[in-house]
Amino acid sequence: MLALDTEVSPIKPLVHNRIEVPGGRIVFTASCFEGRDWSLAPLQKKEDAAVNREFAAKVGGALSGLGARRAYAPNPTQFNGKVISPANLRNIIPLPGPVFLCRNQACPADSTSLNVAGDAGLFSAGGCGMLVIVQGQNLLFGHAGRESLLDRQRIKTNNKERSRDKDLVDNMLDVLGARSETLKSIYAWPLYFIKPQHFGHRFDDPDLKHAAYNQGAILSLPREFGSEYGWKSAEAIHIDLPRIARTQLINRGVPKSNIFLDHAYLADELPTTRNGGGRYLTVVVRQ
Numbered sequence: 697m698l699a700l701d702t703e704v705s706p707i708k709p710l711v712h713n714r715i716e717v718p719g720g721r722i723v724f725t726a727s728c729f730e731g732r733d734w735s736l737a738p739l740q741k742k743e744d745a746a747v748n749r750e751f752a753a754k755v756g757g758a759l760s761g762l763g764a765r766r767a768y769a770p771n772p773t774q775f776n777g778k779v780i781s782p783a784n785l786r787n788i789i790p791l792p793g794p795v796f797l798c799r800n801q802a803c804p805a806d807s808t809s810l811n812v813a814g815d816a817g818l819f820s821a822g823g824c825g826m827l828v829i830v831q832g833q834n835l836l837f838g839h840a841g842r843e844s845l846l847d848r849q850r851i852k853t854n855n856k857e858r859s860r861d862k863d864l865v866d867n868m869l870d871v872l873g874a875r876s877e878t879l880k881s882i883y884a885w886p887l888y889f890i891k892p893q894h895f896g897h898r899f900d901d902p903d904l905k906h907a908a909y910n911q912g913a914i915l916s917l918p919r920e921f922g923s924e925y926g927w928k929s930a931e932a933i934h935i936d937l938p939r940i941a942r943t944q945l946i947n948r949g950v951p952k953s954n955i956f957l958d959h960a961y962l963a964d965e966l967p968t969t970r971n972g973g974g975r976y977l978t979v980v981v982r983q
Contacts, residue, residue, distance in 0.1 A: 706761025732974025760793030764816035775843035780805035807838030823968030825889030879949035896932035
């Protein structure tokens with residue numbers, strides 16, 4: 697077994713932002729760690745830390761350097777927009793630092809809550825952004841990939857069919873119990889999304905399933921989100937996911953002034969599916 701007291705060196709993130717929620721009741725940090733080999737797939741259960749000692753120490757070093765003590769990593773591979781309780785991430789993996797990594801591959805979800813100081817949320821990414829929503833003492837973080845924010849079947853069919861009832865933003869707001877009288881107290885941060893200029897969707901994509909989605913997007917996204925969806929060039933639609941997420945929040949009643957795009961876009965040094973691939977690490981820590 698990999699000892700919790702194994703000495704690890706803190707790893708400095710490429711991107712690090714300290715964010716104070718208005719009113720001063722919550723502070724959190726958000727970070728991205730550079731590299732192309734941060735996939736969390738090797739760490740699913742307790743024994744995996746010993747089998748993947750070097751990687752476990754690397755993740756532990758990154759998390760402990762940010763002050764994390766318990767780290768929640770939902771399985772976002774289905775992009776289903778769901779929010780899971782931290783209690784359901786019941787596979788506890790001790791990492792050096794010491795940090796306890798909480799996972800549950802059998803219960804896919806994009807989001808969970810971070811309830812106390814030292815709680816962290818993390819996922820490896822290739823261009824997908826993060827969404828942090830705070831209301832009072834409640835903080836939710838979510839993996840905000842394109843399909844998490846936008847039901848793929850709905851976009852592909854120009855709103856004729858759905859694969860689910862609600863997308864990520866609605867599910868996060870529902871978990872917070874957001875009602876008309878409380879929406880003004882919600883604050884939100886879309887963080888570290890691929891830039892729209894790097895996120896073109898060509899109309900003549902040789903893969904027919906991508907072409908169908910892209911053609912559906914140009915019909916449905918401008919109608920739903922106006923100019924906030926991004927823009928259209930002669931060859932492609934360029935999707936602006938942070939502004940789409942902001943519009944979804946505004947449409948539910950969250951004030952525009954409570955949604956912050958200061959750190960909405962991904963640093964160019966980080967890998968995405970559009971520049972060669974690989975997985976960097978995105979982490980939010982409640983302070």
